[in-house]
Amino acid sequence: MGFLDIENVTKSYGSTEVLHRVDVSVAEGEFLVLVGPSGCGKSTLLNMIAGLEDITSGTIAIKGQPMNGVHPSKRNIAMVFQSYALYPNMTVAQNITFGLEMHGVPKAERAAAMDKVADMLQITPLLNRKPGQLSGGQRQRVAMGRALVRNPDVFLFDEPLSNLDAKLRVDMRTEIKKLHQRLGTTIVYVTHDQIEAMTLSTRIAVMNGGYVQQLGTPKEIYDNPANVFVASFMGSPSMxxxxxxxxxxxxxxxxxxxxxxxxxxxxxxxxxxxxxxxxxxxxxxxxxxxxxxxxxxxxxxxxxxxxxxxxxxxxxxxxxxxxxxxxxxxxxxxxxxxxxxxxxxxxxxxxxxxxxxxxxxxxxxxx
Structure with missing residues (x-):
């Protein structure tokens, strides 16, 4: 049993099954990347882990506890979205601590957690600014800070770098890698960018057509692709x-x-x-x-x-x-x-x- 277990999970919309019998076990501290082309089911699977989508069949469990039917707020997960989803009328500091405030965390504790995360992400000078005054990279750091401050069991990232320019994407990729190495947190990360998948992950689940085509380390996926799709999708230039x-x-x-x-x-x-x-x-x-x-x-x-x-x-x-x-x-x-x-x-x-x-x-x- 892993820290996060996805067992025989399917997802259907009416009579159309879009995710087919997904089985993935994620160890504590692992960085799992779900990678595949648009429409392959990776974001749907992430949303099911978060509780934003219902599970049609199968089980998703965190720390041995089934999450089927459990409200997102009760799952102790934190999600970083592609769109950042920051409150435009709040300062950076308020955005970071808003979730803690909603959960009744005392003010002094909120401030201490915010200072720690702001220092880690090097955004302390930005705490009094509004999101509209920040660059794309700075907004992404704030979105990550809002997730980190909660100290969740699992971090979920939904294509968090896709809105950034090429150089900034490389820089933020390095920051996320450093963050994982420093904190040892459990991360499930969705991307369509196979370079992100290769450089960030400890394991990769390559998805296509609602199926997990192959699950393995970056080296296993690259050197020993299970089929033509994995061989041609992973690698730049491709095989x-x-x-x-x-x-x-x-x-x-x-x-x-x-x-x-x-x-x-x-x-x-x-x-x-x-x-x-x-x-x-x-x-x-x-x-x-x-x-x-x-x-x-x-x-x-x-x-x-x-x-x-x-x-x-x-x-x-x-x-x-x-x-x-x-x-x-x-x-x-x-x-x-x-x-x-x-x-x-x-x-x-x-x-x-x-x-x-x-x-x-x-x-x-x-x-």
């Missing part, structure tokens, strides 16, 4: 998916693809499923398609293949290239000073230790 033919010779397995000229390229793979001659999808991350000097020196199966470079995209610390295998554009990630020029042939190093295979019909991972 390359290349049509291939599985070739078996005794205990050895290889996949056959073609280069830009149509010539065959054989690549070793570690897979038990799939018959000789079966059509498969070869999944390989951009960083596993690189220049020979940039290849992982610890890798056991690096295959060199010459191929035509179609596009180069310098990105400061790296150079992204686009080449063609099996008639598909394939993105590679080279060192910044690697020799790669559009229209020319280049030696590519393919790290097959990082390659995975999928069944093109079911789209599930082959093991």
């Amino acid at each position: 390359n998916l290349i049509p291939a033919i599985l070739r078996r010779k005794g205990a050895a397995a290889m996949v056959e693809i073609t280069d830009a000229t149509g010539a065959p390229v054989l690549l070793p793979v570690a897979v038990d499923q799939g018959a000789d001659g079966a059509a498969v999808l070869l999944g390989i991350r951009p960083e596993a398609v690189t220049d020979p000097d940039g290849a992982d020196k610890k890798a056991r199966n690096v295959v060199l293949a010459r191929n035509r470079i179609d596009v180069t995209e310098p990105a400061g610390s790296d150079t992204f290239i686009t080449t063609c295998f099996a008639g598909k554009d394939v993105v590679g990630r080279m060192r910044a000073d690697a020799e790669a020029h559009p229209g020319e042939m280049a030696e590519l190093a393919l790290n097959m230790d990082k390659a995975v295979l999928f069944d093109p019909k079911t789209e599930n991972r082959l093991r």
